[in-house]
Amino acid sequence: MPDSRPVTLQDVQDAAARIEGVAHRTPVLRSRTLDELAGAQVFVKCENFQRVGAFKFRGAYNAVSRLSAEQLAKGIAAYSSGNHAQAVALAARELGTTAVIVMPQDAPRSKVEATAAYGAEIVTYDRYTGDRVAIGETLAADRGLAIVPPYEHPHVIAGQGTAALELIEEVGDLDTLVVPVGGGGLIAGSATAAKGLLPGIRVIGVEPEAGDDTLRSLEAGRRVSIPVPRTIADGQAADIPGELTFSINRRLLDGIALVGDDRIRDAMRFAFERMKIVLEPSGASGLAALLAHRIDPAGPAPRRIGVVLSGGNISAERFAELVGG
Amino acid sequence: MPDSRPVTLQDVQDAAARIEGVAHRTPVLRSRTLDELAGAQVFVKCENFQRVGAFKFRGAYNAVSRLSAEQLAKGIAAYSSGNHAQAVALAARELGTTAVIVMPQDAPRSKVEATAAYGAEIVTYDRYTGDRVAIGETLAADRGLAIVPPYEHPHVIAGQGTAALELIEEVGDLDTLVVPVGGGGLIAGSATAAKGLLPGIRVIGVEPEAGDDTLRSLEAGRRVSIPVPRTIADGQAADIPGELTFSINRRLLDGIALVGDDRIRDAMRFAFERMKIVLEPSGASGLAALLAHRIDPAGPAPRRIGVVLSGGNISAERFAELVGG
Numbered sequence: 001m002p003d004s005r006p007v008t009l010q011d012v013q014d015a016a017a018r019i020e021g022v023a024h025r026t027p028v029l030r031s032r033t034l035d036e037l038a039g040a041q042v043f044v045k046c047e048n049f050q051r052v053g054a055f056k057f058r059g060a061y062n063a064v065s066r067l068s069a070e071q072l073a074k075g076i077a078a079y080s081s082g083n084h085a086q087a088v089a090l091a092a093r094e095l096g097t098t099a100v101i102v103m104p105q106d107a108p109r110s111k112v113e114a115t116a117a118y119g120a121e122i123v124t125y126d127r128y129t130g131d132r133v134a135i136g137e138t139l140a141a142d143r144g145l146a147i148v149p150p151y152e153h154p155h156v157i158a159g160q161g162t163a164a165l166e167l168i169e170e171v172g173d174l175d176t177l178v179v180p181v182g183g184g185g186l187i188a189g190s191a192t193a194a195k196g197l198l199p200g201i202r203v204i205g206v207e208p209e210a211g212d213d214t215l216r217s218l219e220a221g222r223r224v225s226i227p228v229p230r231t232i233a234d235g236q237a238a239d240i241p242g243e244l245t246f247s248i249n250r251r252l253l254d255g256i257a258l259v260g261d262d263r264i265r266d267a268m269r270f271a272f273e274r275m276k277i278v279l280e281p282s283g284a285s286g287l288a289a290l291l292a293h294r295i296d297p298a299g300p301a302p303r304r305i306g307v308v309l310s311g312g313n314i315s316a317e318r319f320a321e322l323v324g325g
Numbered sequence: 326m327p328d329s330r331p332v333t334l335q336d337v338q339d340a341a342a343r344i345e346g347v348a349h350r351t352p353v354l355r356s357r358t359l360d361e362l363a364g365a366q367v368f369v370k371c372e373n374f375q376r377v378g379a380f381k382f383r384g385a386y387n388a389v390s391r392l393s394a395e396q397l398a399k400g401i402a403a404y405s406s407g408n409h410a411q412a413v414a415l416a417a418r419e420l421g422t423t424a425v426i427v428m429p430q431d432a433p434r435s436k437v438e439a440t441a442a443y444g445a446e447i448v449t450y451d452r453y454t455g456d457r458v459a460i461g462e463t464l465a466a467d468r469g470l471a472i473v474p475p476y477e478h479p480h481v482i483a484g485q486g487t488a489a490l491e492l493i494e495e496v497g498d499l500d501t502l503v504v505p506v507g508g509g510g511l512i513a514g515s516a517t518a519a520k521g522l523l524p525g526i527r528v529i530g531v532e533p534e535a536g537d538d539t540l541r542s543l544e545a546g547r548r549v550s551i552p553v554p555r556t557i558a559d560g561q562a563a564d565i566p567g568e569l570t571f572s573i574n575r576r577l578l579d580g581i582a583l584v585g586d587d588r589i590r591d592a593m594r595f596a597f598e599r600m601k602i603v604l605e606p607s608g609a610s611g612l613a614a615l616l617a618h619r620i621d622p623a624g625p626a627p628r629r630i631g632v633v634l635s636g637g638n639i640s641a642e643r644f645a646e647l648v649g650g
Contacts, residue, residue: 273640319641319649
C-alpha cells in the first residue's frame with residue numbers, strides 16, 4: 001500500500017540530498033548558560049546562518065529543483081515581503097531560471113534590494129487595495145510561471161524538514177524539539193523528520209501570543225482564523241494555518257507554547273549578548289519559549305532539547321529599536 | 326641544540342592538547358558576500374563563540390593548567406578590566422583554584438559581575454590614582470599568588486596560538502592570516518602556529534589607527550610607546566607592545582594594516598547584518614581591514630585568507646550606540 005501521507009521522512013531525506021552542497025549545513029551551537037537556565041541540554045540549530053539568512057531557502061530550493069526543464073525555462077513566481085522572497089529569488093538563480101516576486105510597495109527597501117540583488121524581477125502592489133495572491137496568480141497564468149508557495153506545498157515542507165533532519169543526524173537522540181510556527185511549513189517538515197527518526201520525540205510549536213491561530217485550530221480540531229496578529233515576530237504573523245500544513249501538524253504536534261513580544265525581545269538579547277548570534281524576532285521565539293519555561297510545563301521534564309532558530313534577518317537599526325534602545 | 330625561541334609550534338600543539346574539551350573548538354564560518362567583497366576565499370575563525378566570549382580563555386587556561394599543585398592551592402591573580410579578567414576567573418574555577426582580579430572601580434558593571442559570577446574575588450582600585458600592576462604585584466606577593474599576565478608569558482602566548490592552529494587544521498592551506506593586535510599575544514601565538522605549519526604564509530596584524538604602537542615599533546626596530554590610544558577598539562588600546570610578544574612579532578609578522586573606528590563600525594554592521602554574528606570592536610578589526618582592502622595592498626593578491634575574529638563581548642546598548650543608533 002502506498003504511503004498516503006503528503007510528506008514522509010523519505011521525502012525529507014530526498015530533499016536533503018537535493019540541497020546538499022547548495023544550502024548550508026548550518027551549525028548546531030551549545031551554550032552552558034542556556035543549559036543552566038533551561039535545566040536541560042539544549043542544541044540550537046542556527047538557521048540564521050542559512051543562505052538568505054533563514055530556513056526558507058531549504059524549501060524553496062527543493063521545490064524549484066523539482067520543476068520540469070520546460071517549467072524552468074518559463075520561470076517561477078512567488079508573493080512574499082519576507083524571507084521567502086529572497087529564498088525563491090536565490091533558488092531561481094542557482095537553478096538557472098528567472099523569478100518574479102510580488103512584494104508590497106511599502107516593503108522594507110533592504111528586503112526589496114536583497115531580492116533584486118539575486119536577479120529577481122520585483123512586481124509591487126498596494127497592500128491596502130491589492131490582493132497579492134490574485135496578483136501573483138494572474139501574473140503566473142499570463143506568463144506561464146510556476147508559483148512557489150511559502151508553505152502550502154509538499155516539496156516546500158519536505159525541504160524545511162531538512163533543518164530538523166540535520167540537527168538529529170548531528171546530535172543524536174533528543175526528547176523534545178522546539179520549532180517556531182508561522183504558516184506551519186517549517187514545523188510540519190521538521191516534525192515529519194523528527195518523528196520518523198525518533199518516534200518518541202515530543203514536538204512543540206511556538207507561536208507569538210498575538211498569533212495563536214495554530215493553537216486555537218488544534219484546540220478546535222479545525223483551522224481557525226484570527227484577526228491579523230500584531231507582533232514583532234513578523235515571520236509568524238499568520239492569521240490561519242495552511243490547509244496542508246495543518247493536516248500534518250494536527251497529527252504530529254504535541255503542543256504549542258505561546259510567547260509575548262517582551263519575551264521575544266529578551267531572547268534576542270540573550271542570543272546577542274550570551275551566544276553572540278543575531279536573531280530576528282521570529283527566529284528567537286523558540287529560544288524565548290525555552291527561557292520562559294513555556295515548553296509543556298505539565299509534561300515530563302526534557303533532558304535533551306533541540307531548538308530551531310529560524311532566521312536572523314534584521315537591520316542593526318531595527319535591532320536597536322527593539323532591544324538596545 | 327635546544328630551540329631557543331620562547332614559543333614554538335610544539336608549545337602551541339601542547340597547549341591545544343591541554344585545552345581540548347575545556348575550551349570550545351570554535352566554528353569557522355564562510356560568507357559568499359565576504360568572499361566577493363574581499364576577492365578571495367575567506368575563512369573566519371569565530372573566537373566570539375569561545376568561552377567567556379573571546380580568545381583569552383585559551384591562553385589563561387593553558388597558563389593556569391601548568392602551575393604546580395602547590396601554586397594552585399595558593400591561588401592566582403590578574404589585573405584586567407576586559408576579557409582577560411573573565412578568562413582567568415573561569416580558568417581558575419575549571420582548575421579548582423581561586424582567582425583575585427584587580428579591576429578599576431569604574432569598570433563596566435556587566436564585566437565585574439561576569440567575573441564575579443565565575444567565582445573570582447574582585448579587588449578594585451582608582452585608575453586615576455592607582456597603579457594596577459603595583460597593586461596586583463603587591464597583592465600577589467602578600468598572598469603568595471601566581472600572576473597570570475594578559476600576554477607577556479610563553480604559556481599565554483602558546484594558548485592563544487591554538488586559535489590559528491585549529492583554523493589551519495580545519496581549512497588547510499592559507500596564503501594569508503589576519504589577526505588583531507593589542508598587546509600582541511594572540512598574533513604572536515598565531516603566527517608561531519601558522520608559520521610552523523605553513524612556512525610560506527603571510528601573517529598580517531591589524532591595529533586601530535589610533536593605536537599603532539606595534540606598527541611604529543616594527544618600523545623603528547624597537548618597542549615604541551605612544552599616547553594612550555583613543556579608539557572604540559578597547560581590547561586593542563595598547564600604548565606599547567609587550568617585550569616578549571614584540572620579540573616574537575618582529576621576527577614573524579609580514580605587515581600591519583591600520584583601520585579607523587568608522588571602518589570598525591562598518592565591519593561590526595557587516596558581521597551583524599550579513600553574517601549574523603556579534604563582534605565587539607576589537608573583534609571586528611580584522612574583518613574591517615579585509616573589507617577596506619588594507620591587507621598588504623602592495624603584496625601578492627591573496628587567494629585564501631584566514632581571519633581571526635577575537636571576541637564578541639558587547640552589550641546590546643553599546644552596540645546600538647556604536648552601530649545601530
